[in-house]
Amino acid sequence: MAQRNVIFFAPCYFPVYFAFCQTKGVPRFWKPLSSLLIGGGVILALWPFGQTLYGKWSQRSLAAEFQKEEAAAMRVHKPKSKPVQVAAPRKANIAPWPLTKITIPDIDLDAYVVQGWDNVSLRRGPGHYENSSALGEGNCVIAGHRNVYGSPFANLDRLLPGASIILENKNGSFNYVVDSTTAVSASDWSVTKQPPAGSPASLTLMTCTIPHTPSRVIVKAYLSQ
The missing domain is CATH 2.40.260.10 (Sortase)
Structure with a gap:
C-alpha cells in the first residue's frame, strides 16, 4: 500500500526533486523548468486567497468612506429660513450613484x-x-x-x-x-x-x-x- 502511494504521488514530487536535488543524468533544463512549475503552482494556489483579501480590503475602505460621509452629513446645519422650493422636471439616472x-x-x-x-x-x-x-x-x-x-x-x-x-x-x-x-x-x-x-x-x-x-x-x- 505504501509503495502504491509513492507511485501515485511521485509525479507531484518530480519538480521539487529536480529543483533541489543533484541527480546524475538529469537534463540541465529540468532545474529551471521545475522551479518555474513550482512558482506557477504557488501563484495558482494563492490566487483565490489574494482575491478574497482584495475584496475584504476594498469593503473596509468603502466602509470608512461611508462613515465619513455620514459624519459630514451630521455636521451640516439647517438654514434659518426655509428656501423657496422651485419645481424642476424629473430626470432619471442623471445623479451619480452615492456610496x-x-x-x-x-x-x-x-x-x-x-x-x-x-x-x-x-x-x-x-x-x-x-x-x-x-x-x-x-x-x-x-x-x-x-x-x-x-x-x-x-x-x-x-x-x-x-x-x-x-x-x-x-x-x-x-x-x-x-x-x-x-x-x-x-x-x-x-x-x-x-x-x-x-x-x-x-x-x-x-x-x-x-x-x-x-x-x-x-x-x-x-x-x-
Whole structure:
C-alpha cells in the first residue's frame, strides 16, 4: 500500500526533486523548468486567497468612506429660513450613484455598493447597474460576485419571500421586501428592464448560480410602504 502511494504521488514530487536535488543524468533544463512549475503552482494556489483579501480590503475602505460621509452629513446645519422650493422636471439616472450600504439580516450580509458593473468595480463590491433606476423608484438593479473577491452575494439564493433588504445612503434609508428568488439564463436581460410608469419601486439583485454556469440567481424585492 505504501509503495502504491509513492507511485501515485511521485509525479507531484518530480519538480521539487529536480529543483533541489543533484541527480546524475538529469537534463540541465529540468532545474529551471521545475522551479518555474513550482512558482506557477504557488501563484495558482494563492490566487483565490489574494482575491478574497482584495475584496475584504476594498469593503473596509468603502466602509470608512461611508462613515465619513455620514459624519459630514451630521455636521451640516439647517438654514434659518426655509428656501423657496422651485419645481424642476424629473430626470432619471442623471445623479451619480452615492456610496450605499446594503444589509440583509437573513443571510448576515453587510456590504457597500459602488457604481458600475465593470470588472474593477465588482472587485470592490456589489455594483449598481448604471442604466437602472435609483433607490426608491423604477427598477434598481445590483449585481455582485458569489465566489470571488469577498463573495458578497454568496448566499443570495437562500433568500425567501418576506426577507428584508435595507439600503442606506446620503439620500435616506430604503427597505425592500423579497418577493421571489429564481434562476434565469445569463442571456436573459429582461430582469433589468424598467417597469411601466406608476408601478411599485422594485429592487433586483443578481449573481451567478454556481461557478462557470450559464445562469444567474435573481432576487426580486419591492419597496416597503
